[in-house]
Amino acid sequence: NAGVTQTPKFQVLKTGQSMTLQCAQDMNHNSMYWYRQDPGMGLRLIYYSASEGTTDKGEVPNGYNVSRLNKREFSLRLESAAPSQTSVYFCASTSEGQGGSYEQYFGPGTRLTVT
């Protein structure tokens, strides 16, 4: 099992450019998430998908769109990148652990710089 995979690992964009971050999981999880992490801070939820075919906004959705392509894949799109979107982006999926722990499995992250 590869777990959660993300591409690309690194990306540099100019202001106004667009790009899509790809995420896939092979653990048959229903729920998937996109978080961003700024230096010295915790993770903030951008969007989530509780099941295939559904997506919902998280805490910081402005400037982003998502697609839950199928059960395995959940992509994040920046339509017009801004320097404020410089961050590390993590994709995650959730198991339903014993006692409802809902352990989240994270991908390796995409380090995005917008100049």
Next chain:
Amino acid sequence: GQSLEQPSEVTAVEGAIVQINCTYQTSGFYGLSWYQQHDGGAPTFLSYNALDGLEETGRFSSFLSRSDSYGYLLLQELQMKDSASYFCAVRDPSRGRALTFGSGTRLQVQP
């Protein structure tokens, strides 16, 4: 809404014991989780407490007091490889199984 507070930094020596505290405010409580993140890496799950008391997993233990909205992570027999950031997190009941994370505690283990 959800909010969590934890110290920004803790320093300890190899072999020692360190405690990382977390206080939380949440509209609906579904347990407190802890994650570890090494520099440049992804967060990894450490522990979960749904009920009051202490949960032990090897050198790591986690404690919860629901009445005090408080928990802590206890790391024993510290090793250099324990140098990392540690995040407490609670489930956001308005957003499925999504988590709200604290801002993290950076643990530096010194020789």
